[in-house]
Amino acid sequence: MKVLAETSKPYLYSILSAACMAVAWWYPGSVQAVYLGWLWAITLVIFFTSKSHLYRAAFIGGALQTFLDFYWIKSTVADFGGFSWLSSSAIFALFIIGSSLQYVLAVFIFKQLPRWVHSRAIAVAIAWVSAEMLAVRIFPWHSGHTQIAFTSFAQAAALAGAPFLSFMLVWICDSSLALVDRSRRNALLFLPWVVFTLLLYYGIKSTHFFDTSEGPTLDVALVQANISITEKHNERLVLANTERYLQLTHEITTPNTLVVWPEAVIQNFIPAGVGHILNDPTLALFEEFELPLLVGGLTFESQSRFFNSAIAIQPNGNVLLPYHKQILMPFGEYTPFGDALPFLRVIHPINDFSAGEEVKVFTYRDLAGKKLARVAPLICYEDIVPQLSRHSVLKGAQLLVNITNDAWFGDSMAPYQHHLIAAFRAIENRRFLLRSTNTGLTAIVDPLGR
Known part of the structure; x- marks a missing residue:
């Protein structure tokens, strides 16, 4: 039973993380998307603790999320490009396959990172954000986009874009889960929370500045x-x-x-x-x-x-x-x-x-x-x-x-x-x-x- 559980674990958490991100993109810009973004990051980190089947499970999760979030591509291709039902379905299938490779790429990068990076609970964040930025995509979405309703946190995008929010999401969740494990606990695991606190302070100050500033106007x-x-x-x-x-x-x-x-x-x-x-x-x-x-x-x-x-x-x-x-x-x-x-x-x-x-x-x-x-x-x-x-x-x-x-x-x-x-x-x-x-x-x- 233990072997079965370990075998099914990567598939379970890959599907859970894909479902969280997919549903978050059904409610873009909402508070629900903010919470789902954090839940996605937690399940993603747990997925990467699996010992085997990572590539296959990542592909399945990527295909599921792409299908759920971009279901409209098939009809858009048919209407915009004038393609038949069969041709637009084939194009959508290719789109799903191509988009899923981003998740496979994240696993590949994760496995190439040295042991000292893994020990500091930052490997998943590096792997995921690298895949977000390196993958060739028609629609360049980032997991950090889910946080826009969290206004004070979203202002971090002014410093390094939406990928920075993606990185912080995963880094915070990875470090927090590592703190639960006494064998991995060390002072560096508190660093993402320190950075997060500073970013919230920056976001609050930025919000106050723009809400109270006056300047030239244009109708x-x-x-x-x-x-x-x-x-x-x-x-x-x-x-x-x-x-x-x-x-x-x-x-x-x-x-x-x-x-x-x-x-x-x-x-x-x-x-x-x-x-x-x-x-x-x-x-x-x-x-x-x-x-x-x-x-x-x-x-x-x-x-x-x-x-x-x-x-x-x-x-x-x-x-x-x-x-x-x-x-x-x-x-x-x-x-x-x-x-x-x-x-x-x-x-x-x-x-x-x-x-x-x-x-x-x-x-x-x-x-x-x-x-x-x-x-x-x-x-x-x-x-x-x-x-x-x-x-x-x-x-x-x-x-x-x-x-x-x-x-x-x-x-x-x-x-x-x-x-x-x-x-x-x-x-x-x-x-x-x-x-x-x-x-x-x-x-x-x-x-x-x-």
């Missing part, structure tokens, strides 16, 4: 018309859809309000160097507003270069050179390996978009030429990639603005999961983040991630 209006995917891609409704956004924008009466429209609202292709709204019949519709606008639309530079862009319009009608989306959605905006494997374009014929090559920071000015704000656009899931936001802030961005179309996710948890990961860009960069969506979760996130 903003995030316009959401709730247009379904079917309506959005109906060519006969292009003008009507644009008119719905124009009608909502007419309700904005405060001067110098930054108006934000979601991703790809303008479906007519605009010349990238248009210069002024009167040089294009679609942009001319904005003439009457005299407001700073950031609008999602399609642009082109030549007959072979098309872009998913963010178009900045000044109150005087000048149009800045647009920001082009840099991270394109596979199968929706381009065909992966299409040049190397031409048959893929036959199976999945779409017009490929070109990727942008740099971040942009738009400087908005009022009609008198006074600077209003320096704004960095992020399109779609570019707001879940920390590097783009960081580069934008280093270029002087005072405000991060994400325009997206989460309607592809349907009635699932995906828009809320997307929002949770994106909110960490606000904490990491100490900037407000505006999120303007076609449907779903339009929001303003403060520098504390709230």
Whole structure:
């Protein structure tokens, strides 16, 4: 019976930890997710105390969590990429297998660490966070994301990002379990609690600072018309859809309000160097507003270069050179390996978009030429990639603005999961983040991630 228990232990705790993390991601940004994140860390540490079957059990746990958390990928691939039920199922299966390798990688790294690292109850934290950062993933989630509702702790992300929260979660739980074992007990096991206390102090002070500080303000209006995917891609409704956004924008009466429209609202292709709204019949519709606008639309530079862009319009009608989306959605905006494997374009014929090559920071000015704000656009899931936001802030961005179309996710948890990961860009960069969506979760996130 003892042999049976030892054999089943890794599978039991791998499944338990996977279930905890999966359910936490069903309630993104909630207090429940905070508790489940800590319970996940405890079960993960116990899993790594198993003597055998670690690789196989890790793969099973990874597959379970991926299936439970990313169930919406199958329907999204079918809707966004136009794939059949069979093809989208195959893609989802490959996604599950690929994502599960992160857990296997964590076991591999754990086994390579020297004995002195294991003796200090830090090996699991090193192995897990290394796997989180090294694994190639379409959606770069971290276990530390579960802690955003624990505001004072979540501020640690401003120091070293969400992976730092992941590390602290596992390190604290590993050391605490080691303290129970008298043979492993030593003074160093209290170190993570000392660090945790300092981080909470930092978080409390940061929260107080941002809650009591005053500075320049900017009025903003995030316009959401709730247009379904079917309506959005109906060519006969292009003008009507644009008119719905124009009608909502007419309700904005405060001067110098930054108006934000979601991703790809303008479906007519605009010349990238248009210069002024009167040089294009679609942009001319904005003439009457005299407001700073950031609008999602399609642009082109030549007959072979098309872009998913963010178009900045000044109150005087000048149009800045647009920001082009840099991270394109596979199968929706381009065909992966299409040049190397031409048959893929036959199976999945779409017009490929070109990727942008740099971040942009738009400087908005009022009609008198006074600077209003320096704004960095992020399109779609570019707001879940920390590097783009960081580069934008280093270029002087005072405000991060994400325009997206989460309607592809349907009635699932995906828009809320997307929002949770994106909110960490606000904490990491100490900037407000505006999120303007076609449907779903339009929001303003403060520098504390709230």
